[in-house]
Amino acid sequence: MVNYNGTILTLAKSQLSIQNRGYKYGDALFETLKVVNGKIFFWEDHYFRLMSSMRIMRMDIPMSFTMEFLEDEINKTLFANDLLQSSARLRINVDRGEGGLYLPSDNAKIGYNISAEPLENPFYSIDTNASCVVDLYKDYYIAPGLLSGLKSNNKAIQIIGSIYAKENDFDNCLLLNTNKSVVEALNGNLFLVKDGHIKTPPLEEGCLKGVMRKQILALLAEDVNITVEEAPISPFELQKADELFVTNVIKGIVPITKYRKKHYTSDFAQTLINKLNAKLRLQS
Template identity: 80%
Template sequence: MINFNGTLLSEADSKLIVNNRGYKYGDALFETLKVVNGKIFFWEDHYFRLMSSMRILRMDIPMNFTMEFLESEILKTLEANDLLNASARVRLNVDRGEGGKYAPSKEAQVHYNISAEPHNLPFYNIDDSRSYIVDLYKDYFVAPGLLSGLKSNNKAIQVIGSIYAKENDFDNCLVLNTNKSVIEALNGNLFLVKGDTIKTPPLEDGCLKGVMRKQILELLAKDVNVTVEEASISPFELQKADELFVTNVIKGIVPITKYRKKTYGSDFAQSLIAKLNAKLRLL
């Protein structure tokens, strides 16, 4: 069942209108949520990121779009799909409805839809037996700036980059901005470990303002044994690193095991994911 503006519909009945602005112009935002037994992981961070992104896109935020209202709609959708007492992946999509060309018409109003599917891992873990090989994606580049960091429906680079990765037997690719700095992976933020220094690209470089990125930075800030830098990463630094890992809300932390001829360990990532799961138990 799909939740369309509060109405539960079957997938067969949940067709988008062809004039929907999210479909026509990518005039839409989304949040990917991990929910376990009715608990939305990091819901407050997701909600405020969505509200901030809607303001940046100058959407008229409906008065009923409170954190409590949207949470209740998510839980209603999970219950309709028999996932309220299970682990689930949820997509909350917000668009500007129908009307207008590039400029929205006065009739255009914000709509939302929510879909849910089962997800088999309630907590985060790292599978040491699995390789995770990446390469640089260099066919297209991301413009630096905060607009590139929005979780919008315009994901052309992620789509064609994923096709490139699949065609070349890579598990993921790292994305560059127009300054040729490495900013993120196709599906998450990037962290680099070198000795006791942990680096991640700054938001100004064009990387996603990731919810899991925020959690990891908060955990690292409490570790007196490491130095954390939000600084640009050059491709040359990748092969000098001790560890590289990708973060997102669904998978948590995914260590990269190989980039070109360089192989990496995962000791730091393992210790970090233990802290992340401990934090979740306190939520």
């Protein structure tokens, strides 16, 4: 069941028009949420990122789009899919409806839809037996700047990068910007660990303004024994690192196990994910 502008519909009846601007031009934004027993992880951060992204895209935000309204719509969707008492992956899409060419005919005509599917794990974990082999994806590059960090429906690089990874038996790929700096992975933000020093690309490099990235930076700031730096990462630094890991809201932290000839440990990532789960338990 899908929530289409506040109405619960079956998937068959919820099909978007081919005139929808999200389909025609990628004129849409989305948020991917993790929900456990009706509790939305980091809901405030997701909500404000969505509102900020809508402003950047010059969408007229409806007065009804309060945090409480959207949370009610999320719970309505979970209830319709019998997921209120379990773990779920949920996606909110916001678009500008129909009309116009590149210039919208009605900038205030904002629509939304919400879909949900079950997730296995309520909390985050690292499978120490799992591999995550990566390489650089160099066919196309991300433009530096905050526009690249939006969760928009224009994900061409991530799509063809994922196909490239599958064709070459990689589990993921690392993306570069036009300055040839490493920006992020296909599905999350990148962190580099070297001798107790943690590094992640700044938002200005073109990386996603990740909600989990924000949580990890906050956890790292609490530890006086490590230093954290938001700075560009050169491809040459990857093979010198002790650990590399990718973060996103659904999986939490995914350690990279191999890049080219370099193998990595995951001890720091495991410690960090334990802290993340402890924080979530305190908030639940």
